Amino acid sequence: MKKTIATFVLSFIAVICFAQMSNPVSWTYEAKKKSADTYEIVATAQVAHPWHIYSQNTGKGGPIPTQFSFKKNPLVSLSGKPKEVGKLEKVYDNNFKTDVLFYSNKVQFVQTIKVKGAAKTNLSGTVEYMVCDDSQCLPPTKKPFELKLQ
Numbered sequence: 298m299k300k301t302i303a304t305f306v307l308s309f310i311a312v313i314c315f316a317q318m319s320n321p322v323s324w325t326y327e328a329k330k331k332s333a334d335t336y337e338i339v340a341t342a343q344v345a346h347p348w349h350i351y352s353q354n355t356g357k358g359g360p361i362p363t364q365f366s367f368k369k370n371p372l373v374s375l376s377g378k379p380k381e382v383g384k385l386e387k388v389y390d391n392n393f394k395t396d397v398l399f400y401s402n403k404v405q406f407v408q409t410i411k412v413k414g415a416a417k418t419n420l421s422g423t424v425e426y427m428v429c430d431d432s433q434c435l436p437p438t439k440k441p442f443e444l445k446l447q
């Protein structure tokens with residue numbers, strides 16, 4: 298009986314550890330109203346230690362950079378591309394044989410948008426990103442998001 302319980306407990310712990318490793322990034326989204334027609338969309342990535350997420354500006358030949366794609370909405374226009382807010386690290390990566398730009402722990406991507414008129418609408422899209430630690434990388438992940446703009 299003790300062996301059965303021990304096996305069950307160890308199996309449960311292994312499942313929990315694997316589940317945490319398979320998704321080391323959690324995302325939150327916020328729309329901050331800056332003026333009557335201007336918002337800042339803030340996408341925050343919390344990255345579990347020892348993983349890191351790559352900058353939008355990581356060069357060719359390296360890992361998949363973080364990319365945001367926004368669904369077309371005739372009431373919304375984007376101003377530039379998302380700005381990155383966090384502690385940017387630049388390291389030569391032997392696996393990719395190039396310099397890579399990444400964030401550990403937390404990074405925010407801030408996109409300024411303008412809304413036509415005083416319309417209430419939604420902004421939706423997808424973020425694609427890749428995470429690695431010192432010994433492995435997970436496949437690129439795409440996550441949809443949607444925010445209400447009021």
